[in-house]
Amino acid sequence: METLTVELGERSYPIYIGQGLLDNGDLLTRHLGGTSVVVVTNETVGPLYLERVMAALGDRRKSAVTLPDGEAYKTLATVNDVFTALLERQVDRRATLIALGGGVVGDITGFAAACYQRGIAFIQVPTTLLAQVDSSVGGKTGVNHPLGKNMIGAFHQPRAVVIDTDTLLTLPERELAAGLAEVVKYGLIGDAPFFAWLEAHMPDLLKREPGALAHAIRRSCENKAAVVAADERESGQRALLNLGHTFGHAIETGVGYGDWLHGEAVACGMVMAARLSQQLGWLEADAVGRIRALLQQAGLPTEPPSELSPERFLELMAVDKKAIEGRLRLVLLNAIGEAVVTADFDPAVLRHVLAGEDTG
Amino acid sequence: METLTVELGERSYPIYIGQGLLDNGDLLTRHLGGTSVVVVTNETVGPLYLERVMAALGDRRKSAVTLPDGEAYKTLATVNDVFTALLERQVDRRATLIALGGGVVGDITGFAAACYQRGIAFIQVPTTLLAQVDSSVGGKTGVNHPLGKNMIGAFHQPRAVVIDTDTLLTLPERELAAGLAEVVKYGLIGDAPFFAWLEAHMPDLLKREPGALAHAIRRSCENKAAVVAADERESGQRALLNLGHTFGHAIETGVGYGDWLHGEAVACGMVMAARLSQQLGWLEADAVGRIRALLQQAGLPTEPPSELSPERFLELMAVDKKAIEGRLRLVLLNAIGEAVVTADFDPAVLRHVLAGEDTG
Numbered sequence: 001m002e003t004l005t006v007e008l009g010e011r012s013y014p015i016y017i018g019q020g021l022l023d024n025g026d027l028l029t030r031h032l033g034g035t036s037v038v039v040v041t042n043e044t045v046g047p048l049y050l051e052r053v054m055a056a057l058g059d060r061r062k063s064a065v066t067l068p069d070g071e072a073y074k075t076l077a078t079v080n081d082v083f084t085a086l087l088e089r090q091v092d093r094r095a096t097l098i099a100l101g102g103g104v105v106g107d108i109t110g111f112a113a114a115c116y117q118r119g120i121a122f123i124q125v126p127t128t129l130l131a132q133v134d135s136s137v138g139g140k141t142g143v144n145h146p147l148g149k150n151m152i153g154a155f156h157q158p159r160a161v162v163i164d165t166d167t168l169l170t171l172p173e174r175e176l177a178a179g180l181a182e183v184v185k186y187g188l189i190g191d192a193p194f195f196a197w198l199e200a201h202m203p204d205l206l207k208r209e210p211g212a213l214a215h216a217i218r219r220s221c222e223n224k225a226a227v228v229a230a231d232e233r234e235s236g237q238r239a240l241l242n243l244g245h246t247f248g249h250a251i252e253t254g255v256g257y258g259d260w261l262h263g264e265a266v267a268c269g270m271v272m273a274a275r276l277s278q279q280l281g282w283l284e285a286d287a288v289g290r291i292r293a294l295l296q297q298a299g300l301p302t303e304p305p306s307e308l309s310p311e312r313f314l315e316l317m318a319v320d321k322k323a324i325e326g327r328l329r330l331v332l333l334n335a336i337g338e339a340v341v342t343a344d345f346d347p348a349v350l351r352h353v354l355a356g357e358d359t360g
Numbered sequence: 361m362e363t364l365t366v367e368l369g370e371r372s373y374p375i376y377i378g379q380g381l382l383d384n385g386d387l388l389t390r391h392l393g394g395t396s397v398v399v400v401t402n403e404t405v406g407p408l409y410l411e412r413v414m415a416a417l418g419d420r421r422k423s424a425v426t427l428p429d430g431e432a433y434k435t436l437a438t439v440n441d442v443f444t445a446l447l448e449r450q451v452d453r454r455a456t457l458i459a460l461g462g463g464v465v466g467d468i469t470g471f472a473a474a475c476y477q478r479g480i481a482f483i484q485v486p487t488t489l490l491a492q493v494d495s496s497v498g499g500k501t502g503v504n505h506p507l508g509k510n511m512i513g514a515f516h517q518p519r520a521v522v523i524d525t526d527t528l529l530t531l532p533e534r535e536l537a538a539g540l541a542e543v544v545k546y547g548l549i550g551d552a553p554f555f556a557w558l559e560a561h562m563p564d565l566l567k568r569e570p571g572a573l574a575h576a577i578r579r580s581c582e583n584k585a586a587v588v589a590a591d592e593r594e595s596g597q598r599a600l601l602n603l604g605h606t607f608g609h610a611i612e613t614g615v616g617y618g619d620w621l622h623g624e625a626v627a628c629g630m631v632m633a634a635r636l637s638q639q640l641g642w643l644e645a646d647a648v649g650r651i652r653a654l655l656q657q658a659g660l661p662t663e664p665p666s667e668l669s670p671e672r673f674l675e676l677m678a679v680d681k682k683a684i685e686g687r688l689r690l691v692l693l694n695a696i697g698e699a700v701v702t703a704d705f706d707p708a709v710l711r712h713v714l715a716g717e718d719t720g
Contacts, residue, residue: 076440080505087507090678115475118502118513142478145440147447153478154514318450 129179489539538623
């Protein structure tokens with residue numbers, strides 16, 4: 001087992017990565033606040049792993065809440081269902097929630113923990129690659145609103161993150177790929193050697209070779225933890241983590257939540273950011289090609305849905321929370337491993353890229 | 361105008377108290393984050409004061425959201441309505457919300473600010489005595505759940521609190537009294553001289569004599585600010601502020617939200633806490649009499665609703681968030697001006713008091 005620490009002063013917490021950690025009762029119970037614990041999972045992950053986690057929690061007051069599966073349920077209504085379950089069981093403010101599932105379960109559970117009785121403890125047990133390398137690190141929790149993705153939420157740090165790499169063996173291929181999009185993102189933002197490593201080891205990752213997966217998760221978590229530790233509230237550097245996300249959110253919203261996986265939209269968004277960077281003269285054409293090729297190798301889409309017009313795209317990007325007082329800020333690339341947050345680009349060039357006129 | 365500061369490190373904020381502050385544009389705009397501002401009010405307060413506040417905000421991007429009036433609307437659904445309004449107007453994360461109204465408007469607006477795009481700025485402009493001395497200080501925000509009061513929420517500090525004492529001239533008598541319950545509470549918790557001052561000046565307060573009101577608000581805010589500054593997260597000393605509240609919440613929940621005003625329930629709850637303290641041998645009978653008399657003079661109820669059986673009372677108190685791992689903690693009194701948080705009492709004596717068997 002490997003352990004790394006997200007340094008956030010009194011809110012610092014450990015990330016454990018290893019095989020078979022779901023059965024590690026000592027690890028799971030080490031960070032519980034009071035004596036009572038509620039595991040929140042969904043109808044897909046629950047049947048696979050809930051029984052083992054409940055067994056590992058041993059002899060204490062414990063129960064489970066099973067949510068429907070899917071981004072479509074990442075709503076305030078689902079969070080309210082969690083509140084109802086907690087109140088029906090008279091769960092008090094010293095209790096701990098455990099999020100057992102992917103990013104949606106983590107976001108909902110974390111937000112429920114942030115707001116239940118004005119904040120209780122929670123532990124992340126992410127079971128998808130995406131959640132392991134993204135949503136479980138950084139304290140972002142929240143839900144969607146019909147008018148915008150992730151528009152309702154809170155910063156709420158977990159007490160610990162427990163990553164059992166064995167859970168990836170049951171992950172559908174498409175979701176593995178979606179997670180790999182975020183893994184690639186860390187290379188693009190600030191870790192060129194990791195990007196090169198991914199180019200060499202993508203076949204191993206797709207074969208779910210345990211050593212390769214563990215390395216990719218660890219490097220991703222380290223990269224993200226470093227950024228988050230430097231900038232907990234996303235005022236500056238943390239915005240780099242949104243590479244591909246402003247384009248990606250527009251795609252997710254434009255086609256309706258659920259049609260595209262988050263990671264798929266981000267993959268496409270990263271290619272669009274790279275194309276825009278190239279058109280601005282900041283990034284070499286060869287780099288754009290390497291980025292597109294690596295994502296395609298991972299089985300990810302690199303072209304936006306044809307039904308989204310440039311005008312609709314721009315409209316959807318403008319409501320994104322990365323827009324500050326009307327000026328659209330994007331994460332763009334100077335090189336592989338060198339991302340930058342900027343509003344200093346010609347909107348005409350953006351429109352050109354959205355219209356696909358750069359690739360003809 | 362008087363100014364006091366709630367000391368919370370980088371989250372410190374000022375409380376301004378004075379006449380005519382609603383028209384003070386400099387004061388209202390001094391603490392705005394970006395250029396855009398949304399005033400949240402309700403259908404009762406809006407017609408009285410909204411136009412003046414909008415005028416004072418001058419020439420900037422501004423709009424208003426008007427909520428229905430009443431504790432019954434302090435729900436997640438109403439908060440979601442605020443989110444919808446903000447998203448429809450493409451309000452970004454640099455915007456500031458202004459809560460113009462009583463405690464319900466403040467709680468809803470503060471919670472909406474805490475969760476909108478994971479947290480934006482807000483300013484409290486409380487227009488009821490209760491909100492001025494209670495909900496506007498301390499950063500508690502949130503809403504009710506059908507299964508419990510204030511069970512969903514966040515700690516989110518305002519950037520400033522602007523208290524215009526003139527707003528109390530339009531306050532219904534019953535709401536003035538409800539606010540006085542919280543004022544009396546500060547005397548009981550830790551300020552015996554203030555309690556004695558209130559005994560001498562209750563007639564002036566009921567006549568809404570401006571000087572008396574300003575003094576009462578200021579002393580209340582100072583008392584609360586001192587407690588909150590010492591203990592922002594309510595782990596210890598801050599729990600003293602819940603004097604009368606565990607009984608009071610049970611009353612509010614038991615009879616259905618809205619029948620009793622919060623302050624009325626707290627007044628009754630404080631008398632019950634005093635009676636329990638007396639039965640335990642901690643508080644003199646004379647003190648119980650003074651407390652009951654002062655609250656009755658303010659026009660407040662001091663007897664619980666007869667429809668609440670002792671069993672139902674206990675059941676409702678047990679779900680209250682002040683219950684830690686099953687042990688019920690209450691705020692009780694050793695003397696006027698000397699409150700204590702304790703779980704160290706005989707439940708049989710509590711049952712005796714709930715049954716009204718101490719006053720026969």
